[in-house]
Structure formats: structure tokens, C-alpha cells
Amino acid sequence: MQEAGVQPDKATCNILIEIFCRTGEIWAIFEILKYMKENFFVLRYSIYQKALETLKLAGESDILLRQVNRHFSEEHISEDTDRYDAIFPDNDFNMENGLVLYLMNKQNLVAVDSLLADMMDKCVPLETMVVSRIIEVNSARHRQSSALLAYEYSEKLGVNIDRAAYLSLIGLSIRTNYFQKVVEIVEKLVKQGLSLGTHLNSLLIYRLGCNREAASAAKVFDLLPDNEKSTAAYTALIDAYFSSGNTDKGLETFKTMKSEGVNVALGTYCVLIAGLEKYGKTRELEYYRKEKKRLRSEGCFQNVPMEETICNLLFAGEFTANDAR
Numbered sequence: 001m002q003e004a005g006v007q008p009d010k011a012t013c014n015i016l017i018e019i020f021c022r023t024g025e026i027w028a029i030f031e032i033l034k035y036m037k038e039n040f041f042v043l044r045y046s047i048y049q050k051a052l053e054t055l056k057l058a059g060e061s062d063i064l065l066r067q068v069n070r071h072f073s074e075e076h077i078s079e080d081t082d083r084y085d086a087i088f089p090d091n092d093f094n095m096e097n098g099l100v101l102y103l104m105n106k107q108n109l110v111a112v113d114s115l116l117a118d119m120m121d122k123c124v125p126l127e128t129m130v131v132s133r134i135i136e137v138n139s140a141r142h143r144q145s146s147a148l149l150a151y152e153y154s155e156k157l158g159v160n161i162d163r164a165a166y167l168s169l170i171g172l173s174i175r176t177n178y179f180q181k182v183v184e185i186v187e188k189l190v191k192q193g194l195s196l197g198t199h200l201n202s203l204l205i206y207r208l209g210c211n212r213e214a215a216s217a218a219k220v221f222d223l224l225p226d227n228e229k230s231t232a233a234y235t236a237l238i239d240a241y242f243s244s245g246n247t248d249k250g251l252e253t254f255k256t257m258k259s260e261g262v263n264v265a266l267g268t269y270c271v272l273i274a275g276l277e278k279y280g281k282t283r284e285l286e287y288y289r290k291e292k293k294r295l296r297s298e299g300c301f302q303n304v305p306m307e308e309t310i311c312n313l314l315f316a317g318e319f320t321a322n323d324a325r
Helices: 010-023 026-039 045-058 063-068 083-087 092-105 109-121 128-140 144-157 163-175 179-191 198-210 214-223 231-243 247-259 266-278 282-297 306-315
Strands: none
Touching: 010 026, 010 045, 010 092, 026 045, 026 063, 045 063, 092 109, 092 128, 109 128, 109 144, 128 144, 128 163, 144 163, 144 179, 163 179, 163 198, 179 198, 179 214, 198 214, 198 231, 198 306, 214 231, 231 247, 231 266, 231 306, 247 266, 266 282, 266 306
């Protein structure tokens, strides 16, 4: 923490001493005690007792410990179940979670980075909620390396993160043009049994297409469960292929869409027509213009399935929210 330019306060020193007593890292206990002596910090009595016992078992001198905590006597018993003990119960697992959350609340994100890297090296587990929060906060603050460090930690230690954390990572990766990481994150999300949902699936594929990342868009589409390969998702993939100049692949995807029995929406035809017009595919262009006109003539667009409405809102400029009502 000090190397990162963050100075521990009294509560942090207490938490660290307790952790190092458990891990038996005597050298670290002495370093913190020296720092506490210099800054006139003292230990809580319960932590003082643990430190005293740890040093005794290790055969180390307790002189420095007693110098730091002169106010304690052998007969002293604390009747104060202070805030620290209430927040961080005497539980090995909760202790590390409590320290990370404490530093997060103090906005000491650099210190969290340092602590998390150390925990990853030592395979110290944290709860899903804690790791997810680290990812969300760092993503919101555009601290990409820190968010990815927490993601790497979750992968190495097998800690499942929640859907919101995955969404934060995906958003951050798109904003920083880290498209390869987007595919990897979606794969992990799907394997965990989570879902982006029809709207976000389509938006993600569309955004990848806008950046001419048709290959990444196709990989994301392929990762989706069959029941999520919706009208909007197929249309977004077709648009991605057209955006990258691959009209043949776009048309092939449209044929696959129809063969799989997926409904074609107004937005699908808008994408096809715009792409074919851009690349001068006159014969196909006229055919799909007629198909779009036929679809339009079949009636109003009220009571259409939600996936088609989403597709129309995303890709049909002439379609408005009022049409969906």
C-alpha cells in the first residue's frame, strides 16, 4: 500500500495485523507495528491478544508490540465490541472481504489493486459480491487495468462474478476497442448460465459490426444459446457483415435465418436494402425492396413479437416506438 502511495490508517493496520497473525507472516507484523509506533496508532485489544499469541508461538520478542500498546495491561479486558469487530467478525474468509470493502469505501483503489494482486498470488478467496464490486467501480472510472486485474483474479481463483460485473467489463472493453476481450467475457458469461438478453445481445453484435469487427460479432453470435438467436441478433450480424464489406456472408446469414424459422422483421429488410444499395447489388436489391413492401402491406405492426419490435427499433429508421403500441 505504501509503495502505491497510500498510507494505512488505524483501522487498516488492525485488519492487516489480524490477517498476518493468521498467515503467520511475522516480518509483516513487525513492519506494521513499526509504522503504528511512528504514527501513534494502537491495536484493538482483541487484535493485540492475537498478535501477542502469534509472536509467542513463533518464538519472537513482543517488546515492540507492547511499546505500541502501552495502555494494555495483562488484566485488561475490552468490554467494547467496537465497530471493527461488528463489521469484520472473527472469520478468516470475512476478514479479507472486510478489508477490501473498507478500502473501497475509503476510495483507496490503488491500495485495492495492490492487495488484490497479493491475494491472487496467495490464492486468497473473496466473495462474488466483493470481486464484482471491484470490477464495476473500476470500469465506471475507466481504470481498465484494475478492472481486468479483478477479472483475472476471478478466473484464477474460480470466483464467479455477477451479471452486472460482466456488463461493466463488456462496456469498458468496447469503449477501449478491446474486442478480443469482449468475446472472451461473453463466453464466460454464457458458460456461467447468465444472459445479456435479446436487446443487449443485439446491441453488442451491432456495436462490434460498427467497428468492422465482423469476426468478433460472429463469435459472439455463435456463443448465444439457440433460443437467444433472435430476429434482432440475426439482423445485427447481417449488418456487421455488410459494415465490413462482406455482402455474400450477409446474404448467407439471412438465408440461414430464414431456414431456421426465425421471423424476418422490417428492420431486417432495412439492413439488407441499405447494404445491397451501398455495394451496388442491383438484382438482389430490387427483390428485397419488393419483400419489404409486401411486409408493409400485410398490415400494421401492432402486437408483433418483442424480438421483432426490438429489431425494428434498432434497424428500421421509419419505425417508431408508437408503431409498437
